[in-house]
Amino acid sequence: xxxxxxxxxxxxxxxxxxxxxxxxxxxxxxxxxxxxxxxxxxxxxxxxxxxxxxxxxxxxxxxxxxxxxxxxxxxxxxxxxxxxxxxxxxxxxxxxxxxxxxxxxxxxxxxxxxxxxxxxxxxxxxxxxxxxxxxxxxxxxxxxxxxxxxxxxxxxxxxxxxxxxxxxxxxxxxxxxxxxxxxxxxxxxxxxxxxxxxxxxxxxxxxxxxxxxxxxxxxxxxxxxxxxxxxxxxxx
Numbered sequence: 001x002x003x004x005x006x007x008x009x010x011x012x013x014x015x016x017x018x019x020x021x022x023x024x025x026x027x028x029x030x031x032x033x034x035x036x037x038x039x040x041x042x043x044x045x046x047x048x049x050x051x052x053x054x055x056x057x058x059x060x061x062x063x064x065x066x067x068x069x070x071x072x073x074x075x076x077x078x079x080x081x082x083x084x085x086x087x088x089x090x091x092x093x094x095x096x097x098x099x100x101x102x103x104x105x106x107x108x109x110x111x112x113x114x115x116x117x118x119x120x121x122x123x124x125x126x127x128x129x130x131x132x133x134x135x136x137x138x139x140x141x142x143x144x145x146x147x148x149x150x151x152x153x154x155x156x157x158x159x160x161x162x163x164x165x166x167x168x169x170x171x172x173x174x175x176x177x178x179x180x181x182x183x184x185x186x187x188x189x190x191x192x193x194x195x196x197x198x199x200x201x202x203x204x205x206x207x208x209x210x211x212x213x214x215x216x217x218x219x220x221x222x223x224x225x226x227x228x229x230x231x232x233x234x235x236x
Contacts, residue, residue, distance in 0.1 A: 002047075004043055004044075004046060004047055007043050008040050008043050008044065011036060011039050011040055011043065012036065012040060014036075015032055015033065015035070015036030015039075016036075018032045018036075019032050019033060041085070044081075045081070048081045094195075094198050103146075103148075103149050106145060106149050106152075106153060110153065110156075118137060118141075118153075118157060119157055119160065119161070121133065121137065122134060122137060122157065122161065123161070124234075125233040125234055126233055126234075127167065127230040127231065127232060127233065127234055128227055128230050128231075130161065130162075130171070130234065131171065131174065131223060131226065131227055131230055132223065132227075134154065134158070134171055134174060134175060134178070135174055135178045135219055135220075135223045136178075137154070138150055138151075138154050138174075138175050138178035138179050138182060139178045139179075139181060139182035139215075139216075139219050140182060141153070141154070141179075141182070142178065142179040142180070142181075142182035142183040142186070142189050143182045143183065143185065143186035143188075143189045144186070144188075144189075145188075145189070146183060146188065146189060146190065146191065146194070147179040147180050147182065147183030147189055147190050148179075148191075150179045150182070150183070151175055151176055151179045154175045154179070155172055155175060158171050158172060158175065161234070162234060163234070164234075167230065167234075170226050170229055170230065173222075173226065174222065174223055174226050177218070177219060177222045177223075178219045178223075181215045181216070181218045181219035182215065182219070184211055184214075184215045184218075185207060185208055185211035185212045185214075185215040186204075186207070186208070187202060187203075187204045187207055193207060
């Protein structure tokens with residue numbers, strides 16, 4: 001294993017630790033991830049020939065098929081690496097632009113009062129009744145929207161419905177659980193399923209038929225546990 005390979009592994013491990021320990025380090029994990037991948041790709045580009053020959057020993061044959069117009073003066077390694085980077089950016093860009101579009105639509109709807117009906121549906125004085133309304137509403141919305149956007153919307157609504165910080169934390173925990181559960185059985189409900197769906201590796205019918213029941217169970221069981229900590233009415 002080369003020195004660059006060891007350096008890349010070290011950077012990745014350190015970056016992953018910072019991401020996992022975000023609550024301790026207080027450093028935004030998105031910033032850490034971006035910095036980590038910039039450093040990793042920079043190290044990779046210091047000697048791309050080594051990695052290309054190691055991982056893709058037949059890259060010249062592939063390159064001739066993909067780029068028959070290339071002349072002898074062009075560095076084949078750089079062309080091959082450029083194709084790899086473009087493929088990675090393309091996969092990431094597909095998901096990123098989808099999420100940007102979805103979140104933009106949600107923001108426009110929210111600014112025009114489109115989620116007021118959600119607040120009306122969930123309005124109740126009972127803490128436990130609110131718990132189940134939040135759980136199922138989040139579960140359904142996250143299957144239509146993505147789970148991140150749904151979590152943001154539901155947390156915004158919670159801030160207006162629940163005044164006590166302790167109760168709000170419990171409800172927020174359930175929102176995250178329900179959003180991930182609801183997003184798991186929908187091809188557009190989670191970043192992972194979006195990527196798999198875009199690549200044609202899964203179908204909507206297949207995901208729903210196989211994941212729906214486990215998703216419901218993974219939402220209901222934590223809700224039952226959280227329900228034990230909630231008693232009385234809101235505002236008490």
